[in-house]
Amino acid sequence: MKNYLSEKPDGYRIAPSPTGYVHLGTIAMALVNSYLARQNHGRFYLRIEDTDSKRYVADAVEKMMTTFNYFDVKFAETYVQSERAKIYQQYAEDLVKQGKAYYCFCTEDDLNQMRETQIKNGEPTGYYGKYAKCRHLSPDEVARRIAAGEPHVIRANFSYQDWGERITFTDAARGEIALLPQTNDPVIMKSNGLPPYNLAHVIDDTLMGTALVVRGEEWLISTAEHMQLCDLLGFPRLHYMHMPTINIEENGKKRKLSKRKDPQALVMNLIDAGYPKNAIIEYLLTIYNSDFEIWRTANPNAPLTDFQFSIQKVGTNNPLFDLPKFNDIAKNVWARQSHAEIVANFNAWNWQSLPNITPTIKTRIEKMLGVERGGERPRKDLIKFEDIADLYSYLWDEITVDGSTLDGQMLKNYAEIYDAADDKDTWWQKIKNLAPDKPTLRNLAAQIRLAVTGKTNTPDLWAICQILGNDIVKARLTRW
Numbered sequence: 001m002k003n004y005l006s007e008k009p010d011g012y013r014i015a016p017s018p019t020g021y022v023h024l025g026t027i028a029m030a031l032v033n034s035y036l037a038r039q040n041h042g043r044f045y046l047r048i049e050d051t052d053s054k055r056y057v058a059d060a061v062e063k064m065m066t067t068f069n070y071f072d073v074k075f076a077e078t079y080v081q082s083e084r085a086k087i088y089q090q091y092a093e094d095l096v097k098q099g100k101a102y103y104c105f106c107t108e109d110d111l112n113q114m115r116e117t118q119i120k121n122g123e124p125t126g127y128y129g130k131y132a133k134c135r136h137l138s139p140d141e142v143a144r145r146i147a148a149g150e151p152h153v154i155r156a157n158f159s160y161q162d163w164g165e166r167i168t169f170t171d172a173a174r175g176e177i178a179l180l181p182q183t184n185d186p187v188i189m190k191s192n193g194l195p196p197y198n199l200a201h202v203i204d205d206t207l208m209g210t211a212l213v214v215r216g217e218e219w220l221i222s223t224a225e226h227m228q229l230c231d232l233l234g235f236p237r238l239h240y241m242h243m244p245t246i247n248i249e250e251n252g253k254k255r256k257l258s259k260r261k262d263p264q265a266l267v268m269n270l271i272d273a274g275y276p277k278n279a280i281i282e283y284l285l286t287i288y289n290s291d292f293e294i295w296r297t298a299n300p301n302a303p304l305t306d307f308q309f310s311i312q313k314v315g316t317n318n319p320l321f322d323l324p325k326f327n328d329i330a331k332n333v334w335a336r337q338s339h340a341e342i343v344a345n346f347n348a349w350n351w352q353s354l355p356n357i358t359p360t361i362k363t364r365i366e367k368m369l370g371v372e373r374g375g376e377r378p379r380k381d382l383i384k385f386e387d388i389a390d391l392y393s394y395l396w397d398e399i400t401v402d403g404s405t406l407d408g409q410m411l412k413n414y415a416e417i418y419d420a421a422d423d424k425d426t427w428w429q430k431i432k433n434l435a436p437d438k439p440t441l442r443n444l445a446a447q448i449r450l451a452v453t454g455k456t457n458t459p460d461l462w463a464i465c466q467i468l469g470n471d472i473v474k475a476r477l478t479r480w
């Protein structure tokens with residue numbers, strides 16, 4: 001057999017299946033592996049695991065690549081499993097020749113009847129022992145049935161050797177693990193000539209020189225089978241790190257974040273809502289490396305590539321998706337950006353989705369994004385661009401105001417002296433001149449804010465008035 005083994009076992013990979021929009025956990029895996037590759041001077045590559053035709057979605061790869069590009073995730077190499085079918089077939093057929101695998105002609109009806117018998121007898125279900133009826137077919141019968149075009153699969157022959165009581169290994173995040181060996185003979189080549197995950201994963205991660213297989217904890221229980229396959233193939237056993245999965249709480253119980261049920265599970269939903277991409281990255285680093293928050297506090301303006309991802313700091317508990325925390329991170333990310341940076345991000349976002357957006361409103365928004373930006377205490381009101389219409393509703397031409405507490409005459413008096421050309425000090429002095437004492441001053445300032453913006457709390461009112469302009473401010477002050 002040709003030796004495909006990599007001469008550079010320094011690879012780290014992300015290996016998604018093309019099943020639709022990208023899950024938040026997939027981006028987390030990509031980030032972890034890209035950090036490990038960079039820190040260990042290794043290769044970071046992409047493998048599209050598309051051998052499950054039932055789950056394949058036609059445009060999923062394009063969506064996937066668009067998402068990776070958005071997060072500046074770059075790959076040194078890209079592989080597609082369906083293009084590697086001959087490699088898998090060669091290894092599977094070689095196992096058959098060695099007696100380590102065999103052709104199986106059992107139909108779905110055969111397997112269902114077998115399962116019913118096992119359940120009736122109180123036996124474990126599966127293809128093993130006396131139920132592995134194709135395990136001992138003669139070479140002549142196998143050849144005859146294949147020549148007749150009878151559909152078949154290839155199964156690993158796990159009775160080939162004694163596996164002992166446990167398969168033991170060291171998980172990079174969880175330490176020593178001992179699992180019961182797989183006693184069923186798993187399918188390693190489907191009837192369509194493509195392998196299921198088990199064989200394809202073991203062959204690819206071995207041949208591609210994956211230094212550490214980083215994957216979700218849902219695969220932990222399958223690791224014994226994968227190591228058994230390594231042994232059958234004569235490969236060194238792979239090294240694993242099983243990451244906790246992001247959960248959500250529902251009816252008092254935790255469950256895995258689902259693309260089908262949970263909008264926040266789809267990365268594109270977060271992007272479309274206008275969250276900053278660095279907030280998504282920082283949130284994932286926060287939940288997958290316990291010292292990230294400490295690092296960010298000590299290095300508030302450092303690029304994320306400076307962070308040293310630590311395998312020892314990967315937790316084993318499944319984190320809950322914490323929306324308030326995610327929103328706080330988003331606020332801090334926006335607060336660190338310059339006016340030019342945040343405007344560039346706004347223009348790159350789908351700003352046309354905002355209601356009643358016009359070129360004039362868009363210009364006001366761009367100016368508003370620069371108010372109270374920079375300095376030691378930048379404002380932190382913005383979470384995502386989707387909120388702008390509500391957050392900055394006063395930038396639109398029509399606003400709703402509860403005028404029951406407004407003093408119309410006081411506001412008209414101020415409107416007579418308001419001038420958008422005034423600098424901030426002059427503007428404030430004019431307000432103070434209308435108020436004989438501090439309580440009156442506070443009341444007047446609050447009434448001006450409410451009349452002009454419809455809100456009791458906003459960023460710098462002088463700046464907002466500058467953005468709106470003389471005519472709009474005076475009109476809002478004098479309509480009471």
